[in-house]
Amino acid sequence: MSTGKILDGLNESQMEAVCHTGSPLLILAGAGSGKTRVITTKIAWLIENNYVRPEEILAVTFTNKAAREMAKRASNLNLLAGAATIRTFHSFGAWILRQYGGMLGLSENFRIYDTDDAVTLLKKAMPEINRQTAKIYVNMISRAKDYCYTPKMAQKNLFLQNKKFDEAYEKYDARLKQTGNVDFGDLIMLPVMLLEKYEHIRHRLQMRYKVIMVDEYQDSNIAQFKFLTGLKGEQNYLCVVGDDDQSIYKFRGAEVKNILQFEENFENTKVIRLEKNYRSFSGILDVANCIIKNNSGRLGKSLESVRGEGKKPKVNFFLNNNAEVEYCVRLIKDAVKKGTAFSDWAILYRTNAQSLAFETEFAKSRIPYRLVGNVRFYEREEIKDALAIFALIANDRDEVAFSRIVNKPSRGIGAKTQEKLIAFVRKAVYEKFESSENLKENSEYGFISVLSEKTEVPDISKKARKGLKEFISMIVELRKKLSFNENFEVSDNNGLLTGSSLGKFVSFAISVAGLADYYKNEDNVSGTRKIENLQELINTASLYESSYEGLREFLEHVELDRTLQSENDNQENNAVTLITVHNTKGLEFNNVVITGVEEGVFPLDSSEIENIEEERRLMYVACTRAKNELYITACAKRFRYGNWSQMIKSRFIDEIDTGLVEIEDFSMQGGNKNFAFKNKVQQKIRSDVSGFSKIIDHSAFAKSQSVTYQNWKKGVRVFSSDRGFGIVKSLEINAGEIVMRVQFETGEQKVYMPEFSTGDLEILKT
DNA sequence: CAATTCGGGATCTGC
DNA sequence: TCCCGAATTG
Numbered sequence: 001m002s003t004g005k006i007l008d009g010l011n012e013s014q015m016e017a018v019c020h021t022g023s024p025l026l027i028l029a030g031a032g033s034g035k036t037r038v039i040t041t042k043i044a045w046l047i048e049n050n051y052v053r054p055e056e057i058l059a060v061t062f063t064n065k066a067a068r069e070m071a072k073r074a075s076n077l078n079l080l081a082g083a084a085t086i087r088t089f090h091s092f093g094a095w096i097l098r099q100y101g102g103m104l105g106l107s108e109n110f111r112i113y114d115t116d117d118a119v120t121l122l123k124k125a126m127p128e129i130n131r132q133t134a135k136i137y138v139n140m141i142s143r144a145k146d147y148c149y150t151p152k153m154a155q156k157n158l159f160l161q162n163k164k165f166d167e168a169y170e171k172y173d174a175r176l177k178q179t180g181n182v183d184f185g186d187l188i189m190l191p192v193m194l195l196e197k198y199e200h201i202r203h204r205l206q207m208r209y210k211v212i213m214v215d216e217y218q219d220s221n222i223a224q225f226k227f228l229t230g231l232k233g234e235q236n237y238l239c240v241v242g243d244d245d246q247s248i249y250k251f252r253g254a255e256v257k258n259i260l261q262f263e264e265n266f267e268n269t270k271v272i273r274l275e276k277n278y279r280s281f282s283g284i285l286d287v288a289n290c291i292i293k294n295n296s297g298r299l300g301k302s303l304e305s306v307r308g309e310g311k312k313p314k315v316n317f318f319l320n321n322n323a324e325v326e327y328c329v330r331l332i333k334d335a336v337k338k339g340t341a342f343s344d345w346a347i348l349y350r351t352n353a354q355s356l357a358f359e360t361e362f363a364k365s366r367i368p369y370r371l372v373g374n375v376r377f378y379e380r381e382e383i384k385d386a387l388a389i390f391a392l393i394a395n396d397r398d399e400v401a402f403s404r405i406v407n408k409p410s411r412g413i414g415a416k417t418q419e420k421l422i423a424f425v426r427k428a429v430y431e432k433f434e435s436s437e438n439l440k441e442n443s444e445y446g447f448i449s450v451l452s453e454k455t456e457v458p459d460i461s462k463k464a465r466k467g468l469k470e471f472i473s474m475i476v477e478l479r480k481k482l483s484f485n486e487n488f489e490v491s492d493n494n495g496l497l498t499g500s501s502l503g504k505f506v507s508f509a510i511s512v513a514g515l516a517d518y519y520k521n522e523d524n525v526s527g528t529r530k531i532e533n534l535q536e537l538i539n540t541a542s543l544y545e546s547s548y549e550g551l552r553e554f555l556e557h558v559e560l561d562r563t564l565q566s567e568n569d570n571q572e573n574n575a576v577t578l579i580t581v582h583n584t585k586g587l588e589f590n591n592v593v594i595t596g597v598e599e600g601v602f603p604l605d606s607s608e609i610e611n612i613e614e615e616r617r618l619m620y621v622a623c624t625r626a627k628n629e630l631y632i633t634a635c636a637k638r639f640r641y642g643n644w645s646q647m648i649k650s651r652f653i654d655e656i657d658t659g660l661v662e663i664e665d666f667s668m669q670g671g672n673k674n675f676a677f678k679n680k681v682q683q684k685i686r687s688d689v690s691g692f693s694k695i696i697d698h699s700a701f702a703k704s705q706s707v708t709y710q711n712w713k714k715g716v717r718v719f720s721s722d723r724g725f726g727i728v729k730s731l732e733i734n735a736g737e738i739v740m741r742v743q744f745e746t747g748e749q750k751v752y753m754p755e756f757s758t759g760d761l762e763i764l765k766t
Numbered sequence: 767c768a769a770t771t772c773g774g775g776a777t778c779t780g781c
Numbered sequence: 782t783c784c785c786g787a788a789t790t791g
Contacts, residue, residue, distance in 0.1 A: 062781075063780090063781075064781085088781070089781080090781050091781090112781095114781095115780090130786085131785090131786075132775090184780090184781055185781095187781080188781095248779080249779080249780080249781090251778085251779060251780085252779085252780065252781075350778075350779075351777060351778050351779075352777075352778080352779085353777055353778085373780080407767095410767085410768070412767070412768095413767090414767045414768080415767090416767080417767085461767085463767085464767090559781095560781070561781090562780080562781085580778090580779065580780090581779080582778095582779045582780070583779090583780085601778095604777095604778055604779080605778075614779095618779085639782090640777085640782095641775090641776070641777085641782070641783095642782030642783070643782080
């Protein structure tokens with residue numbers, strides 16, 4: 001393969017970006033400007049020109065999908081690219097911790113706790129708080145880790161007013177350490193600490209990765225920035241690619257300032273802009289630009305389509321969300337009749353909850369669909385139960401896994417007994433942990449080993465003792481079987497659960513642990529389909545080698561990449577894509593329908609200017625996914641929370657210049673007139689608050705306080721000509737502004753800023 | 767300790 | 782509406 005060939009067809013700035021070396025490089029790449037092509041070509045080009053060896057290249061992305069895609073495309077350009085490290089930030093962090101984590105007391109088989117596990121752990125560390133509070137704290141903890149704040153530092157920085165939080169963070173982290181596991185935040189923060197603390201680790205990694213490339217840089221957080229500065233030595237070449245208009249992960253700590261200030265952070269930065277859009281017809285880009293220009297603080301760029309005008313995007317209004325779904329069915333069926341493929345179509349929505357209506361209706365209408373990033377799968381009870389068995393097999397100190405599975409199915413070990421056992425084991429581990437020189441040695445020392453060795457187990461009932469004994473020997477047995485890689489014949493699961501390789505072991509374990517029978521029964525009684533889901537898990541496990549190493553890989557896969565593997569295998573299938581807008585990052589489709597473009601859905605949260613701007617960027621991302629046709633839909637009524645809510649079209653629709661889109665209003669039927677223009681209140685609020693930009697106020701992290709403002713306070717009854725009767729649910733100071741939430745009889749909840757406007761709200765006499 | 771009932775809150779977005 | 786946690790009962 002000649003150099004000329006891989007560079008063929010690149011435009012001038014793309015070429016410049018590919019062939020640049022030396023000083024740090026910032027590529028500002030607009031949507032659809034061929035950024036993945038630039039990165040992959042750059043990888044191939046660097047290899048071909050012997051700038052570095054393939055294994056000296058590190059490319060980090062934000063999603064597994066992007067990493068897979070990048071690896072595939074780079075290898076297509078140059079086979080040697082297969083030796084480059086192309087991973088997500090988190091999986092790269094995990095890789096480092098697998099090697100050096102022992103120095104921080106991690107088990108070498110550490111597991112990555114998800115939010116749910118973290119909440120469970122925090123609740124155990126602080127029994128006095130309820131689950132909801134624990135969730136809030138866990139969220140704050142992960143935010144703190146996004147900034148690399150340890151418990152001690154957090155007290156001095158972000159969260160200083162909240163003593164209870166400081167306590168929570170400290171207790172949580174201590175307890176997490178004792179399990180030998182990590183959470184998502186640790187995957188970045190702990191490597192940063194290793195790099196800062198240990199010269200030899202830093203040196204080794206800097207020598208290894210001569211070239212560091214980062215995709216979607218606009219969504220990096222402070223911890224990731226520190227990670228990069230730790231990896232980048234004097235001699236390393238750093239190249240980041242991003243688009244400030246596509247920053248959509250503020251809620252998990254992304255800092256746009258990373259990209260805005262890149263030039264200041266890295267001396268002699270070269271900036272290259274990619275402003276030619278190869279993806280979309282200009283009619284689509286015009287709509288996107290119209291919306292995004294309402295944001296402030298942009299680096300600014302002019303995206304130019306090379307594809308001509310194309311068909312005018314369409315905006316459709318419907319009576320309700322059923323009509324919206326039906327419209328999509330019709331639209332796609334008609335198009336397919338005319339010769340487009342199902343796979344040309346993507347249905348986008350703001351929240352996962354919206355997918356269900358499409359799933360059912362598509363199934364009914366025989367439209368094949370593919371649900372992308374259905375995170376929920378790995379959050380299902382039966383899946384988490386099964387995984388807990390394997391987590392405990394891999395890491396004996398996994399407290400969360402132990403308590404999850406020890407009494408399921410019931411072994412007579414209830415909450416009280418569990419508490420005693422956990423306290424007992426933790427004490428034993430802690431004592432050994434303290435007295436031992438070698439931390440690593442202790443990673444195998446936990447629940448199963450302590451409870452099988454020690455005889456002075458606390459006073460628990462006979463029944464519990466018996467159940468515990470069975471449980472322990474079951475885990476011990478499973479471990480033995482796995483290490484000898486026995487041929488597992490599942491005796492009594494009626495042949496329902498089958499797999500190969502590690503899948504065999506997984507199905508065996510699920511049966512032996514009693515989960516198969518337990519859930520088979522539940523399926524029969526309640527008509528759930530949990531056995532099916534377990535089978536799906538086994539299918540995924542079947543792709544891994546039947547060994548400890550295979551098990552570890554399997555667990556890491558499900559922890560870091562929550563898309564089902566079997567789903568990926570079907571990617572070539574001719575099916576409509578159902579996907580959240582967040583998940584479309586980096587993807588493109590021929591035809592896109594953005595659904596639910598209504599206030600309260602998209603934008604979902606309009607209580608702060610900052611949130612609106614983030615939502616607007618999200619809308620921009622959504623629009624720019626479309627290559628050929630773009631549809632935007634909104635409904636006058638939407639069924640949610642078990643109620644019909646009255647909706648108002650999104651402000652983003654109003655921001656589109658008339659003339660750029662074709663509007664059809666199907667919401668007029670049934671006397672529901674002018675839904676499209678029914679947003680007086682909204683417009684008023686908007687015009688009143690526009691122009692107020694907000695200073696970032698970190699105290700907003702702390703729980704906002706209840707307040708009153710003039711006659712407005714919690715519990716006041718109101719009437720609005722638009723939405724009828726309502727009640728003020730709360731009044732609080734949110735980042736310096738008074739925010740009032742009103743619940744209307746329509747089921748809709750609205751946010752007002754009473755300092756500026758309360759629309760036509762009337763206060764009713766009691 | 768397990769099974770049942772009851773009431774209130776929930777769903778953002780995701781590594 | 783549905784699901785979960787708390788409370789109540791056996």
